[in-house]
Amino acid sequence: MTGTTRLLIGGEWRDAADGATREIRCPADGRPVATVPEATADDALDAVRAARVAFDEGPWPHTPAPERAALLHRLADRLTSEKEEVARLEALDTGKRMVEARLDMDDIISVFRHYAGLAQAEAGRVVDAGMPDVVSRVVHEPVGVCSLITPWNYPLLQTSWKVAPALAAGNTFVLKPSELTPSTAVWLVRTLTEEGLPAGVANLVLGAGDRVGPPLTEAPEVDLVSFTGGLVTGRRIMASAAPTVKRIALELGGKNPNILFADADLDAAIDLALTAIFLDSGQVCSAGSRLIVEESIHDEVVDELVARAARIRLGGPDDEQAETGPLISAGHREKVEAYVAAGVAEGAVLRVGGARPEGAAYDAGFYYLPTILDRCTSAMSCVQEESFGPVLTVETFSGEDRDAAEDAAVALANDTVYGLAGAVWTQNAGRAERVAARLRHGTIWINDYHPYVPQAEWGGFKQSGVGRELGLAGLAEYRETKHVWHNTRPAAQHWFGGPQDGQS
Numbered sequence: 001m002t003g004t005t006r007l008l009i010g011g012e013w014r015d016a017a018d019g020a021t022r023e024i025r026c027p028a029d030g031r032p033v034a035t036v037p038e039a040t041a042d043d044a045l046d047a048v049r050a051a052r053v054a055f056d057e058g059p060w061p062h063t064p065a066p067e068r069a070a071l072l073h074r075l076a077d078r079l080t081s082e083k084e085e086v087a088r089l090e091a092l093d094t095g096k097r098m099v100e101a102r103l104d105m106d107d108i109i110s111v112f113r114h115y116a117g118l119a120q121a122e123a124g125r126v127v128d129a130g131m132p133d134v135v136s137r138v139v140h141e142p143v144g145v146c147s148l149i150t151p152w153n154y155p156l157l158q159t160s161w162k163v164a165p166a167l168a169a170g171n172t173f174v175l176k177p178s179e180l181t182p183s184t185a186v187w188l189v190r191t192l193t194e195e196g197l198p199a200g201v202a203n204l205v206l207g208a209g210d211r212v213g214p215p216l217t218e219a220p221e222v223d224l225v226s227f228t229g230g231l232v233t234g235r236r237i238m239a240s241a242a243p244t245v246k247r248i249a250l251e252l253g254g255k256n257p258n259i260l261f262a263d264a265d266l267d268a269a270i271d272l273a274l275t276a277i278f279l280d281s282g283q284v285c286s287a288g289s290r291l292i293v294e295e296s297i298h299d300e301v302v303d304e305l306v307a308r309a310a311r312i313r314l315g316g317p318d319d320e321q322a323e324t325g326p327l328i329s330a331g332h333r334e335k336v337e338a339y340v341a342a343g344v345a346e347g348a349v350l351r352v353g354g355a356r357p358e359g360a361a362y363d364a365g366f367y368y369l370p371t372i373l374d375r376c377t378s379a380m381s382c383v384q385e386e387s388f389g390p391v392l393t394v395e396t397f398s399g400e401d402r403d404a405a406e407d408a409a410v411a412l413a414n415d416t417v418y419g420l421a422g423a424v425w426t427q428n429a430g431r432a433e434r435v436a437a438r439l440r441h442g443t444i445w446i447n448d449y450h451p452y453v454p455q456a457e458w459g460g461f462k463q464s465g466v467g468r469e470l471g472l473a474g475l476a477e478y479r480e481t482k483h484v485w486h487n488t489r490p491a492a493q494h495w496f497g498g499p500q501d502g503q504s
């Protein structure tokens with residue numbers, strides 16, 4: 001395991017105030033993975049205060065950018081040399097396949113290196129005040145104390161997207177990973193400490209969100225809350241951060257449309273439609289969970305998807321042949337089951353899946369078969385609500401002419417409160433651009449699904465989020481920007497109450 005598995009508060013490794021612990025088990029087979037402290041709300045408040053002291057009195061916010069960058073590079077070096085061990089921690093906590101966990105580690109290494117570059121690249125600028133004797137400049141300063149709250153699906157990757165920019169900009173933070181997947185967060189703060197991060201800059205609180213979350217989102221000592229998770233929790237956090245007007249960055253869910261026009265390259269489109277939804281058993285915020293297919297190709301496309309979905313091999317971290325893994329918990333699987341049942345009750349046609357796999361290999365894990373619900377409509381809850389599981393809904397569109405077909409597809413695709421990601425498949429370049437321009441989602445793939453460019457931005461329209469996650473294009477979310485006006489030749493102006501005529 002990770003060595004020390006305790007809370008890190010103000011540079012000290014601690015047990016929970018009331019001594020409570022939680023056992024972490026692998027969702028693929030139930031094997032015990034770790035026992036970790038279950039923090040109290042008081043522990044969380046202690047962590048916030050430690051981060052405040054480290055920000056107000058400690059050296060980190062004033063540490064020169066090259067030194068901050070060097071620390072991020074050292075962290076990336078450590079992850080490179082310990083990649084297999086850390087990937088294994090991640091795979092055991094999440095149940096995901098080692099092959100996926102290793103790819104996540106590669107992404108995380110590049111995230112830390114990228115922000116190391118940004119720490120040094122974005123200095124302030126001098127602005128022309130238009131007056132002699134005045135030096136006017138814009139400078140960037142760290143926001144302060146950041147509460148960083150992350151989910152369980154890509155635990156260390158999501159964490160890196162928050163911790164790396166927070167540190168690059170000179171902030172201090174309290175990290176709260178999902179209660180289900182704490183192991184790589186422990187590795188991260190321990191490694192940062194070993195690499196020389198001053199005490200109190202990185203604080204770690206482990207525990208249930210409803211217990212330790214409120215101090216992290218309400219305490220006046222916190223300046224910024226960056227949260228990735230579900231929409232309902234996001235709304236709650238936004239409200240609790242409002243009274244003290246904290247900076248917030250919310251990355252919430254998605255109900256992402258994958259549009260197939262009849263003129264698409266169907267081999268590629270069908271193949272990537274499977275990847276879009278079944279990667280990591282659909283536990284991906286940008287999963288292509290809504291297939292929106294032109295009616296004329298519906299049967300051909302859906303028959304092929306059903307046949308291939310039925311052949312998908314499920315397995316855990318050690319199964320090299322597995323194509324996708326288990327769900328994260330018993331509770332989450334029950335949520336997915338209820339979601340499918342509601343879809344069928346509302347009239348969706350279950351074409352494949354809709355059950356737990358049979359066989360001893362799956363008994364101790366939280367597996368659920370790849371599932372396709374056909375003949376869905378926008379009115380159905382399964383089309384509107386996020387399942388965060390391996391469930392694809394299928395809707396169809398048609399139109400009398402080119403414009404009508406595009407209008408129909410776009411209307412369906414935008415008929416959701418979410419706006420995270422989506423895709424359009426067509427071999428007509430003009431159509432691809434027209435449709436992409438009209439989709440109200442933060443990332444659009446044309447004839448592809450899922451790749452992301454680290455240097456691009458990631459964030460949602462509508463209720464999928466506030467602010468930019470990654471922010472790889474800059475550190476804006478984690479910095480305040482200050483204008484400094486320096487009058488180098490001050491002189492009295494006598495505008496108000498100066499000497500009267502004849503009295504001087």
Ligand code: NDP
Nearest residue numbers: 150151177178179208209210213229230233251252253285
């Ligand atoms: P949750 O919203 O339940 O939880 C996310 C994190 O918030 C967890 O660490 C959780 O703690 C914590 N939390 C829960 N309640 C509170 C609270 N009142 N105050 C502060 N923190 C709290 O989401 P899940 O963990 O179930 O993650 C899955 C969800 O995340 C999906 O719905 C998905 O859409 C979304 N997601 C979005 C992404 C994006 O980029 N837009 C990326 C990945 C996931 P704990 O669970 O430990 O109790």
